[in-house]
Amino acid sequence: xxxxxxxxxxxxxxxxxxxxxxxxxxxxxxxxxxxxxxxxxxxxxxxxxxxxxxxxxxxxxxxxxxxxxxxxxxxxxxxxxxxxxxxxxxxxxxxxxxxxxxxxxxxxxxxxxxxxxxxxxxxxxxxxxxxxxxxxxxxxxxxxxxxxxxxxxxxxxxxxxxxxxxxxxxxxxxxxxxxxxxxxxxxxxxxxxxxxxxxxxxxxxxxxxxxxxxxxxxxxxxxxxxxxxxxxxxxxxxx
Amino acid sequence: xxxxxxxxxxxxxxxxxxxxxxxxxxxxxxxxxxxxxxxxxxxxxxxxxxxxxxxxxxxxxxxxxxxxxxxxxxxxxxxxxxxxxxxxxxxxxxxxxxxxxxxxxxxxxxxxxxxxxxxxxxxxxxxxxxxxxxxxxxxxxxxxxxxxxxxxxxxxxxxxxxxxxxxxxxxxxxxxxxxxxxxxxxxxxxxxxxxxxxxxxxxxxxxxxxxxxxxxxxxxxxxxxxxxxxxxxxxxxxxxxxxxxxxxxxxxxxxxxxxxxxxxxxxxxxxxxxxxxxxxxxxxxxxxxxxxxxxxx
Numbered sequence: 001x002x003x004x005x006x007x008x009x010x011x012x013x014x015x016x017x018x019x020x021x022x023x024x025x026x027x028x029x030x031x032x033x034x035x036x037x038x039x040x041x042x043x044x045x046x047x048x049x050x051x052x053x054x055x056x057x058x059x060x061x062x063x064x065x066x067x068x069x070x071x072x073x074x075x076x077x078x079x080x081x082x083x084x085x086x087x088x089x090x091x092x093x094x095x096x097x098x099x100x101x102x103x104x105x106x107x108x109x110x111x112x113x114x115x116x117x118x119x120x121x122x123x124x125x126x127x128x129x130x131x132x133x134x135x136x137x138x139x140x141x142x143x144x145x146x147x148x149x150x151x152x153x154x155x156x157x158x159x160x161x162x163x164x165x166x167x168x169x170x171x172x173x174x175x176x177x178x179x180x181x182x183x184x185x186x187x188x189x190x191x192x193x194x195x196x197x198x199x200x201x202x203x204x205x206x207x208x209x210x211x212x213x214x215x216x217x218x219x220x221x222x223x224x225x226x227x228x229x230x231x232x233x234x235x236x237x238x239x
Numbered sequence: 240x241x242x243x244x245x246x247x248x249x250x251x252x253x254x255x256x257x258x259x260x261x262x263x264x265x266x267x268x269x270x271x272x273x274x275x276x277x278x279x280x281x282x283x284x285x286x287x288x289x290x291x292x293x294x295x296x297x298x299x300x301x302x303x304x305x306x307x308x309x310x311x312x313x314x315x316x317x318x319x320x321x322x323x324x325x326x327x328x329x330x331x332x333x334x335x336x337x338x339x340x341x342x343x344x345x346x347x348x349x350x351x352x353x354x355x356x357x358x359x360x361x362x363x364x365x366x367x368x369x370x371x372x373x374x375x376x377x378x379x380x381x382x383x384x385x386x387x388x389x390x391x392x393x394x395x396x397x398x399x400x401x402x403x404x405x406x407x408x409x410x411x412x413x414x415x416x417x418x419x420x421x422x423x424x425x426x427x428x429x430x431x432x433x434x435x436x437x438x439x440x441x442x443x444x445x446x447x448x449x450x451x452x453x454x455x456x457x458x459x460x461x462x463x464x465x466x467x468x469x470x471x472x473x474x475x476x477x478x479x480x481x482x483x484x485x486x487x488x489x490x491x492x493x494x495x496x497x498x499x500x501x502x503x504x505x506x507x508x509x510x511x512x513x514x515x516x517x518x519x520x521x522x523x524x525x526x527x528x529x530x531x532x533x534x535x536x
Contacts, residue, residue: 021448029394030393035405035440038406041409042409048426075398086363086366087311142319142322143326146318148526157326166326193442
């Protein structure tokens with residue numbers, strides 16, 4: 001190494017594709033990660049039946065871009081590994097998939113333009129997250145997640161559904177509620193952000209959460225009926 | 240509301256031999272543990288790994304906080320064992336242990352259930368020992384020595400500092416909202432609590448970015464750290480020993496087809512049935528406890 005290269009050289013941080021300085025992105029990422037982790041605490045403090053631990057991922061994926069969101073996802077799970085042990089580490093993949101879908105969905109596929117489109121995007125995120133999470137839950141945790149959804153998994157197994165099917169069925173129910181509500185909370189937060197951050201994003205204005213909650217309840221009940229029917233169907237030949 | 244509580248797992252200050260080991264040596268052990276745990280299905284190896292990691296706790300003086308950190312295993316462990324007993328992850332035919340109507344539980348799943356649990360327990364204990372005995376700054380300084388990009392290091396360490404700040408902020412905002420008559424729980428409280436915490440945090444970022452910019456964050460050149468971490472000969476010996484033993488055992492285990500010894504161990508039917516009911520009861524009891532706790536005013 002030459003002596004000259006060891007001398008620090010000051011330079012103004014570059015603007016990236018969002019016209020945001022790099023230092024702003026470098027600080028926004030840890031804030032989003034911390035908000036993901038704190039979001040989980042807030043959800044449990046408010047006694048909500050959902051996790052809401054991917055709101056930071058959704059905001060960063062939509063505002064900064066899908067791959068920045070993916071970085072938030074990875075850092076969230078490595079960060080929580082340092083706080084509560086490595087149990088959450090494999091689920092980084094779920095967070096990354098959610099970030100990519102939210103980011104590309106709003107920025108490239110224009111799924112944020114109307115409320116129904118944004119609702120559809122959150123349903124897609126929920127299904128994709130379950131598709132990624134279910135094999136991890138089965139292979140690493142033998143089907144267990146340690147929360148109330150396991151009781152549902154056990155019920156599906158007792159009816160005759162196989163382990164992957166049971167985990168998928170119980171996970172899709174919690175995931176739908178979690179990602180749709182989380183997505184709309186993120187929408188409300190994005191609307192309240194400084195305009196310098198959100199000027200380039202084509203996204204609809206937030207809507208009151210009440211209507212969304214009714215829609216979520218409807219979808220979850222509908223999917224519950226379908227998965228119960230499928231579990232009974234799966235159990236019939238074995239009986 | 241105890242939102243101002245510290246992080247569930249954090250550094251327990253001390254000066255034990257475990258505290259003084261170089262963070263890179265600890266990382267070698269944690270990574271080696273995780274590799275071996277997933278490279279073997281031998282419950283004896285997994286059991287020894289868990290016991291060895293646990294024995295480090297009294298040496299470091301962190302037994303109590305470690306046990307507290309391990310509470311996370313109660314729901315997931317009991318549910319894992321119960322689910323594996325109902326649906327064994329091995330090929331049929333399965334040996335029934337107990338039957339009632341159409342509901343059958345099998346002895347075959349317990350071995351694999353114990354393997355999965357052993358992996359989680361062993362990796363969790365060693366990781367908790369590392370986190371509880373390593374100063375976060377030392378960890379990040381060491382990671383920088385391993386050529387981890389400076390920006391990534393900055394983001395990770397800043398995250399850990401921000402979490403308690405946001406928790407405190409949430410406590411303040413909740414008190415302010417409640418004083419204006421807002422409900423303290425349920426979905427009605429979601430937007431009035433999430434939006435101010437998140438937006439306040441993100442707005443504050445702009446000031447932080449300016450202060451980073453003014454301190455030349457993007458400048459080239461060698462970055463130095465206030466905390467210095469040195470590797471002593473003992474750190475090298477422990478690190479190399481850990482690497483050789485853990486990776487060696489992983490290779491042997493993979494060569495032996497994951498070293499599954501389930502054929503040598505048979506669990507009696509009544510034992511499996513009893514264990515299933517204990518695990519199911521613990522899990523359901525845990526859920527009831529949480530439900531009662533959340534509905535209690």
